[in-house]
Amino acid sequence: MNQIPVKDVTPKSNKGDERYDLYAKREHIYVKFYKGFFKNLRTISGFIMLAMFYGFSWIQWDGHQAILFDLPSRQFNIFGLTFWPQDFMLLSWLLIILAFVLFFVTVFAGRLWCGYACPQFVWTWFFIWAERVAEGDRNQRMRLDKAPWSGKKLVKKATKHFLWIAIAAASAIAFVGYFTPIRELIPSVLSWDLGPWETWWIGFLTVATYANAGWLREQVCIYMCPYARFQSVMFDQDTLVISYDDTRGENRGKRKKNSDYKAEGLGDCIDCDNCVHVCPVGIDIRDGLQYECVACGACVDACDDIMDRMGYERGLVRYTTEHALEGGKTHILRPRLIGYFIAICAMFIAFSYTLYSRIPLEVDILRDRGQLYVEASNGMIENVYTLKLANKSQDDHRFSIQVTGIDGLTMSGASEVLIRAGELLDHPISLQADPRYLERPNYNIMFRVQALDDESILINEENRFIGPVSH
Amino acid sequence: MSAFWGAWVTVITLAVILGCAWLLLVTRRSEPHKEATEETLGHAFDGIEEFDNPLPGWWLNMFIATIIFGLVYLTLYPGLGNFKGVLGWTSTNQWEEEMAHAEEVYKPIFAKYATMSIEDLQAQPEGLKMGQRMFANNCSLCHGATGAGAHGFPNLTDSDWLYGGAPATIQQTIANGRQGAMPPWGAVLGEEGVRDVTNYVLSLSASNHDADAAARGEQQFQALCTACHGADGKGVQALGAPNLTDDIWLYGSTFEKVSHTIRTGRNGVMPAHKDLLSDDKIQLITAYVYSLSNK
Numbered sequence: 001m002n003q004i005p006v007k008d009v010t011p012k013s014n015k016g017d018e019r020y021d022l023y024a025k026r027e028h029i030y031v032k033f034y035k036g037f038f039k040n041l042r043t044i045s046g047f048i049m050l051a052m053f054y055g056f057s058w059i060q061w062d063g064h065q066a067i068l069f070d071l072p073s074r075q076f077n078i079f080g081l082t083f084w085p086q087d088f089m090l091l092s093w094l095l096i097i098l099a100f101v102l103f104f105v106t107v108f109a110g111r112l113w114c115g116y117a118c119p120q121f122v123w124t125w126f127f128i129w130a131e132r133v134a135e136g137d138r139n140q141r142m143r144l145d146k147a148p149w150s151g152k153k154l155v156k157k158a159t160k161h162f163l164w165i166a167i168a169a170a171s172a173i174a175f176v177g178y179f180t181p182i183r184e185l186i187p188s189v190l191s192w193d194l195g196p197w198e199t200w201w202i203g204f205l206t207v208a209t210y211a212n213a214g215w216l217r218e219q220v221c222i223y224m225c226p227y228a229r230f231q232s233v234m235f236d237q238d239t240l241v242i243s244y245d246d247t248r249g250e251n252r253g254k255r256k257k258n259s260d261y262k263a264e265g266l267g268d269c270i271d272c273d274n275c276v277h278v279c280p281v282g283i284d285i286r287d288g289l290q291y292e293c294v295a296c297g298a299c300v301d302a303c304d305d306i307m308d309r310m311g312y313e314r315g316l317v318r319y320t321t322e323h324a325l326e327g328g329k330t331h332i333l334r335p336r337l338i339g340y341f342i343a344i345c346a347m348f349i350a351f352s353y354t355l356y357s358r359i360p361l362e363v364d365i366l367r368d369r370g371q372l373y374v375e376a377s378n379g380m381i382e383n384v385y386t387l388k389l390a391n392k393s394q395d396d397h398r399f400s401i402q403v404t405g406i407d408g409l410t411m412s413g414a415s416e417v418l419i420r421a422g423e424l425l426d427h428p429i430s431l432q433a434d435p436r437y438l439e440r441p442n443y444n445i446m447f448r449v450q451a452l453d454d455e456s457i458l459i460n461e462e463n464r465f466i467g468p469v470s471h
Numbered sequence: 472m473s474a475f476w477g478a479w480v481t482v483i484t485l486a487v488i489l490g491c492a493w494l495l496l497v498t499r500r501s502e503p504h505k506e507a508t509e510e511t512l513g514h515a516f517d518g519i520e521e522f523d524n525p526l527p528g529w530w531l532n533m534f535i536a537t538i539i540f541g542l543v544y545l546t547l548y549p550g551l552g553n554f555k556g557v558l559g560w561t562s563t564n565q566w567e568e569e570m571a572h573a574e575e576v577y578k579p580i581f582a583k584y585a586t587m588s589i590e591d592l593q594a595q596p597e598g599l600k601m602g603q604r605m606f607a608n609n610c611s612l613c614h615g616a617t618g619a620g621a622h623g624f625p626n627l628t629d630s631d632w633l634y635g636g637a638p639a640t641i642q643q644t645i646a647n648g649r650q651g652a653m654p655p656w657g658a659v660l661g662e663e664g665v666r667d668v669t670n671y672v673l674s675l676s677a678s679n680h681d682a683d684a685a686a687r688g689e690q691q692f693q694a695l696c697t698a699c700h701g702a703d704g705k706g707v708q709a710l711g712a713p714n715l716t717d718d719i720w721l722y723g724s725t726f727e728k729v730s731h732t733i734r735t736g737r738n739g740v741m742p743a744h745k746d747l748l749s750d751d752k753i754q755l756i757t758a759y760v761y762s763l764s765n766k
Contacts (some may be wrong), residue, residue, distance in 0.1 A: 022499050022621040023526035223527055370612055371621045377629075377719045386607070411630075413617060426607055428616035 028145075029218060031128050032277040034140040036301020040113075046125060049407050051427075053119075054170070057177040062394065065181050075422055077394075082422065086362055090354065096348045104340040106231055108332070109240040110321075115296035116227070120220050123171070123213035124280065129162060134160035138277060160224045164214045165206065172205035218281040221313075222292050236332050237322040243293055244286045244317050245325065252286075257310060268316050274306055275299035275317055285317055340425065360393035362424075362460045363449050372466045380432040381467045387427040389449065391419040396453040401429070405445030406465060407437045416452070431465060438467040477552030492538050495531070498697055532739060534682045581751035584758075588640030592758035593765065609744065610760075613724030628763045631719045635678060636709040636764060642757040644741060646750075651711050651739030653732060660691060660733070668692055669730040675716045678724060709754045713730065 059066040061079050063427060068077045072408035105112050105335065135141045135156050147153055176198055177185050189196050192203070212220065221228055235241070241453040255261045269286070276284045278298040283290050285299045303317040319328045368384035374381045391397055398418050403411055413429030431445070443465045451457035472480070504513030506521070514521040548556040584598045592598050606703050607616060613624040620626035625633060634640055634649060657665055671688030673680035693702070699712035700736075708716035711719060721739070744753060 004634050020500065020503060022501065023531045024527045025528050219527060219529070223530070366616075368616050369610070369616070373617060373721075374615070374621050376619070377626070378716075378722075382619060384615045384617050384619060386611075400597060412619075426604065428603075428607070428611070428618075430615070430617045 002224045011093045022090050026219070027282060027410065029090055029280065030138045030141050030277070031130055031280050032274070033300075034274075034278045034298065034302045034305065036297075036304060038272060038297030040300050042116050042125065042296065046122045049117060049119070049122050051173070054174045057174065057182040067178060067184070069179050070179060074424065077457050078231070080394070081395055082360070082392055084362065084390065087220040087358075087392075088207055090351075090358075093347065093351050093354075097344065097351060099167050100340060100344045100365060102227075103234055104337065104344060106234045107236065107239060107340060108339050108447070110235065110242075111228075111231060111293070111295035112330055113296035114181070114221065118120065118294075120212070120225070121294060121296070123167075123209065123281075124217050126167060127213040127217075130163040130167060131160055134163055136366070141181050142447075163347055168209035168448070169202070170205045172202045173208050175205055176201050185360045191383075219293055219295075221281060228252050228291065236336065238318050238334060238452060240321060241289055242285060242293065242300060242317065243289065243320050243325055245276075245315070245324075246421070249286070265399075268312050269311075270305070270306065270310060271388075272306055275300040278302040306462075341410070353373070359457055359459060361399075361449065361451070361457050362390035362392060363447070363461045363464045364388040365461055367463065373468065375468075378446075379435065381435050381438060382432045383465050384428065384430045387429060387447070387449070388424065389417065390424045391421060393457070394421050397457065399449050399451055401427075401458075402448045402450075403431060403445055404448070406433050406443050409445070433465060433467065435467065440467075472553055472758075475551070476553075479552070480733070481552040481554065484545070488538060492535075495534055495538075500529070501762075503603065525605055532557060535571075564663050570753070581749070581755070583757060585751045587762050589754075589758050592755070593762055595758075598755055599759050599762055601756035602757075602762075605748070605756050606759050609748065610756070612633075618760065625721060626719070627760050631714065631717065631766045632708065633711045633713055633721075634708075638757060638761055641760055642753060644749075645756060645760075646743065647747040648710055648743030649739070649741040651737065651741075653737040653739075655736035656695060657734035659695065664688070664691055665730050666735045668696070668733055669726060671723075672704070672715050672729055673726065676718050676724075678718070 056067050066079050074085050102113060108417060132211045135144055144153060144156060173189055180198055248267060250267040251265060252269035252271040254271055255266055280295060280296060281292045283292050299317050304314045307314050307316055324330050366386045376381040398416055399414050403409055411429055412431045417427055419425050444467045446461055447461045447463060449459050474483035510523060512521045532754060545551050547558045548560050571662055578696050584592060614627055618627035634644055667684045667688030668691050670680040670684035671692050674685040697740055699707060699710050700715055701707055704715040706712045722728055
């Protein structure tokens with residue numbers, strides 16, 4: 001295989017005696033406008049993502065916001081379910097499952113997440129679109145940046161930043177709307193009557209979104225994103241990657257249309273650099289697979305467009321696999337993929353079952369400190385407990401409390417309590433046992449807490465009853 | 472911190488920060504290695520080469536920003552040895568601010584109940600719940616989560632009161648505390664006397680006792696104990712002297728325990744809470760304690 005001639009875009013390294021800088025100067029990337037199949041795919045997926053982000057907070061459920069993370073009261077409503085901090089395990093498992101889905105997709109199709117679903121990228125394209133609306137396409141933008149300041153330039157730049165800030169502010173408000181009911185948030189934003197926390201978060205997220213999608217963009221993918229760093233570990237030779245077919249493309253070179261270029265010793269690549277100009281991370285795909293590549297397919301679309309115009313076959317730059325490029329076969333079903341799939345299925349089934357069988361009641365029983373037992377004035381042995389009962393459902397319930405485990409065990413303190421939706425009740429009770437029945441210094445006892453109106457809400461919790469050491 | 476250690480910390484902290492800044496700027500430009508190529512820096516070790524992948528420029532700016540942030544922080548807040556920072560921030564005054572803020576938030580909630588009498592509060596389940604939570608935090612360590620008491624700590628759920636169970640009395644007990652002093656009589660009575668008086672005291676509540684000894688003890692009881700416990704041993708609430716004729720015992724009802732009480736005395740302390748809790752809170756706790764024995 002002959003060496004592909006590459007154009008060096010790294011800063012000039014210091015031949016000779018000049019000292020050189022340890023830090024690279026950032027090259028501004030001007031992304032060219034293009035059309036194509038993969039762009040349409042991303043437009044659709046991006047729209048779905050944005051619609052979900054801006055829209056989900058407006059869905060109502062049972063008279064309250066369907067998805068609301070109420071931080072002050074530490075209750076997280078997701079449609080008909082209310083989660084408490086105690087349910088954190090569920091969130092951990094959900095994130096583990098999502099991570100596995102990400103691994104699965106990456107093994108199969110490379111960085112699909114980056115190119116089509118990652119918020120960083122969705123917003124970046126959103127901002128690039130705003131940039132094009134305000135300043136025009138790539139060449140116009142480059143000229144504008146080089147041009148001296150003028151009224152026209154100021155208007156264009158101001159328009160662009162106004163659009164950026166508007167989008168950023170809308171995103172910030174939508175985000176805060178998941179923590180403060182959005183139907184109350186919007187009016188208070190409009191009437192400039194926000195609480196200190198909302199003001200701070202909307203301000204912070206606006207600045208962060210503006211800086212991130214407007215200024216940082218690909219720097220996040222290249223220098224900050226951890227996923228970009230460890231994805232290579234999930235790639236194998238059957239993973240879909242975007243690749244330039246150099247056997248077909250080389251030697252690249254300019255030519256006239258319909259010329260017999262093969263006779264001149266040229267390949268299909270006409271060296272128009274369109275694939276470089278549309279690339280949002282500013283790489284040349286013809287140098288092979290690079291860690292900066294977010295697999296967005298822009299170069300595929302751009303190149304296919306050129307191939308169509310030249311009358312050549314599409315797919316000089318295409319989604320393919322290493323095996324296929326070498327002329328071999330792609331093995332889609334491979335142990336790694338099947339293993340991930342089985343793991344995802346198993347975890348998903350277990351997760352669904354856990355969610356389905358989840359009891360919206362939390363019972364914690366704390367023995368009183370300070371005394372193992374108290375001898376009551378009537379000669380009974382008394383143990384004191386504090387029941388912490390949390391009603392995690394969205395309705396009020398009355399609960400009955402029963403204790404078993406020792407003959408003649410009596411309970412003082414209400415054996416029926418009303419707990420409102422989302423309330424945590426500290427319910428102190430004391431148990432009395434007749435010392436004549438106590439053969440051992442301690443017994444395991446069972447507390448049974450059950451909703452009176454719903455038999456499925458039932459929790460049995462074990463604890464101990466401690467008495468005197470028998471003589 | 473003494474002046475020396477203050478200076479020590481200051482010098483080392485600033486030296487490290489400025490040293491980082493110096494290091495950053497000195498290493499910024501360097502001589503190229505003689506074997507540097509287009510791709511590598513020319514360092515190789517065990518066949519591992521260092522590629523020429525420079526950090527982005529904003530990385531450097533971020534580092535400088537953290538240095539500036541550090542210096543600004545150390546100017547505003549304490550950190551440099553004995554220097555207190557120009558804002559005068561301390562954890563104490565932050566705590567005081569937060570307490571004042573909490574006071575502001577919760578005062579109206581308490582104010583709602585502050586004007587009600589203890590009897591009226593019995594019909595306010597929310598207020599009683601607040602009282603219960605404060606009881607759990609402040610009182611239950613001694614009196615138990617249910618208020619049923621323990622050895623040496625009175626039961627608050629029965630209707631037997633050492634100092635009386637009127638709302639105002641309970642409130643006074645919580646606010647100002649109580650000193651339940653039973654003097655030691657061992658030296659006065661002698662071992663025989665203690666045994667006799669113990670038997671007499673047990674006879675008052677019809678517990679197991681030796682009738683002869685109790686008869687001997689009655690005289691001494693009348694001489695020494697009636698000033699507080701009353702001639703009939705029914706106790707005096709004004710003094711907090713317990714009733715000896717019922718079977719409620721603060722320090723146990725066995726012969727050993729009662730004789731120990733007589734011989735060496737007891738010193739029960741209910742701490743005063745007026746400096747720890749606001750009047751509004753004591754009001755609600757009183758209401759809750761009152762509700763325990765007045766269902």
